[in-house]
Structure formats: structure tokens, C-alpha cells
Amino acid sequence: MKTDPLKDSELHDKINSETARVHWSELERHFAQGNVVYVSEDLDLIEVALRIAHDDKASIARWMGEGKLAKVTTIQAQTWQAADSQLWASVVSPFVLVQPEKKSLH
Numbered sequence: 001m002k003t004d005p006l007k008d009s010e011l012h013d014k015i016n017s018e019t020a021r022v023h024w025s026e027l028e029r030h031f032a033q034g035n036v037v038y039v040s041e042d043l044d045l046i047e048v049a050l051r052i053a054h055d056d057k058a059s060i061a062r063w064m065g066e067g068k069l070a071k072v073t074t075i076q077a078q079t080w081q082a083a084d085s086q087l088w089a090s091v092v093s094p095f096v097l098v099q100p101e102k103k104s105l106h
Helices: 005-017 028-032 045-053 057-065 074-082
Strands: 020-023 036-039 069-071 086-092 095-100
Touching: 005 045, 028 074, 045 057, 045 086, 045 095, 057 069
Parallel strands: 036 095
Antiparallel strands: 020 086, 036 069, 086 095
16 A cells, blocks of 8 residues: 655654543543554554554554554453553544553663
């Protein structure tokens, strides 16, 4: 699938500007609808959102196979709810992609 680099850059910037830290409690209704997707800390949240927006089935399937991209589980939701966690979130309708904050390396 060929994409226009200029439009790709614009979409990347749009996704980046709309990505924010949110409390899990703000996402619970989306989770109840089955629309919240976990993105591993190993991946770049903006890049994943861009690949989903482009319907890049190969990348999505690879990440799912590696366990790096999946619908949020009930256990994850309960853990984040109990801790009142803040997560990075990006919307690629109808999905809300969420990613825990990356762990500090020091």
C-alpha cells in the first residue's frame, strides 16, 4: 500500500498532537464497549496508531502475534482502575489505544 509521505507526516503530527495522558477512569466506558487496545511499552504509540489508521494488516498481525498489541483484558482494567493509573492514549476511531508509561531506565 503506497502512502503519500506528506499526508503521512500530517497524519503523524495530527495523531501526536491528539495523544495525551489520561486516567483509566476516563477510559472505562470505552473498555466496556470493547474498544480499548493495549500497546506494549516496546512499541511507539504514535507509529502503532499510524499503522492502524493505514490498515497495515501485516504490522498489526505481527504485533498481535508477539503479544505487543491486544484488546485490554479485564485483569489489566482492574489493575489500572485499582491504581487510578494514568496511561498514554491515542484515538484511532473506533479504538482507543493505551500504553502504560515507559519505565525509567535509571
